Amino acid sequence: DTGVSQDPRHKITKRGQNVTFRCDPISEHNRLYWYRQTLGQGPEFLTYFQNEAQLEKSRLLSDRFSAERPKGSFSTLEIQRTEQGDSAMYLCASSFASGGAGGELFFGEGSRLTVL
């Protein structure tokens, strides 16, 4: 399977704990995106990388969130000191070049986080 894969698919944690999600994009894609989605809402942009460079972060993104893409391949999203409001589906997507003007985003199946 050459699609976008995310791990873990489900994570339950206690408030205050740190969690990390991993995303493996489609190999030839140079852009990687992280989104968050809560029930009944559309995906909310968090951050994106072009190769290993993090080019943009949402202004809504808390300092507790950090993302890396060390070699321009897989990416990790870490949430420190989790809060109940962090409970959501975290989606990763990849694309080649621009995702909005001429390109398409390929999404993984997401990592669902539940903070107790």
Added chain:
Amino acid sequence: LAKTTQPISMDSYEGQEVNITCSHNNIATNDYITWYQQFPSQGPRFIIQGYKTKVTNEVASLFIPADRKSSTLSLPRVSLSDTAVYYCLVGDRDNAGNMLTFGGGTRLMVKP
């Protein structure tokens, strides 16, 4: 500020054609229009993309009038498995500069 406006929900019956319209009055000259489909507990899936006039693929058609201020996703002869949320995206950013904003989408319910 939202860049697109879609109906919150629509109902249809199996075998019917469904048309979902998205309004995007502030579309920029270089903006493409892209539609995604999302099933519960899955990531969105690309359906179709266009810039002007009409685009058709094996899944859907996309109609874009000359002024490009709206677009219509057309799903021919829907089945129960087309029940999903459909999102319209325009360009890279919304009017507030936020990147790739999905908005609330249109919940399509296909009934037998």
